[in-house]
Amino acid sequence: MEITCKINNVEKRLVFEPHERLLDVLRREGYDGVKNGCSAGDCGTCTVIVNGRAVKSCLMFAAQAKDEEITTIEGIGTDENPHPLQQTFVETGAIQCGFCTPGMILSAKALLDKNPNPTEDEIKRAIEGNLCRCTGYVKIIEAVKLASMRMGGRRK
Ligand code: FES
Ligand code: FES
Incomplete structure (x- = not known):
């Protein structure tokens, strides 16, 4: 099969077998910030944003991405100019092993x-599909609150 879609604001042509999932195709195309944790919809490490919604790419066929706009962690921030969420995750210690982090940040960004x-409840709900074995979530929630404040959403 062949489709076009937009990935991180770049028009892309994707070629794949009909049974292939978006997760597998994205990783093959070099977006390896999209992690394969469980392959079964349980962990959230494969989360990407599709048309503004956080989606588990292991549960989506690549064919369903036709004409859609997809954002992966590679499309957010740069080393020199990280997204506020990337910055606050580092500052608060919300990253330990980092395996959950791309998906966690994309779920938080969609929110x-x-x-x-x-x-706080809305933050918890937004990341409830993203498992983290390291941080206990407290620092992650703190990082999302801090990014929200820095992005203008919260008053000190
Ligand atoms: S890889 Fe675990 S939810 Fe997709
Ligand atoms: S930082 Fe290790 S799983 Fe979240």
Whole structure:
């Protein structure tokens, strides 16, 4: 099969077998920030943003990405100019092994793009599909709150 879609604001042509998942095709195309944790929809490490919504790419056929806009962690920030979420994850210690981090940041970004000033419960709900074995979530929630504030959504 062959489709076109936009990945990180770049038009892409993807070629794949009909049974292939978006996760596998993205990784083959070099977006290896998209992690394969469980391959079964349980861990959230494969999360990407599709048309503004955080989606588990292991549960999506690549064919379903036709004409869609996809954002992976490679499309957010740069080494010199990280996204506020990337910066606050580092500052607060919300990253330990880092395996969950790309998916966690993309779930948080999808939330803040829609809701710049989320409550703690809304943050928890947004990341409930992203498992983290290291941090205990407290620092992750702190990082999302801090990014929200820096992005203008929260007052000090
Ligand atoms: S790899 Fe997709 S949810 Fe775990
Ligand atoms: S930092 Fe290790 S799983 Fe989250």
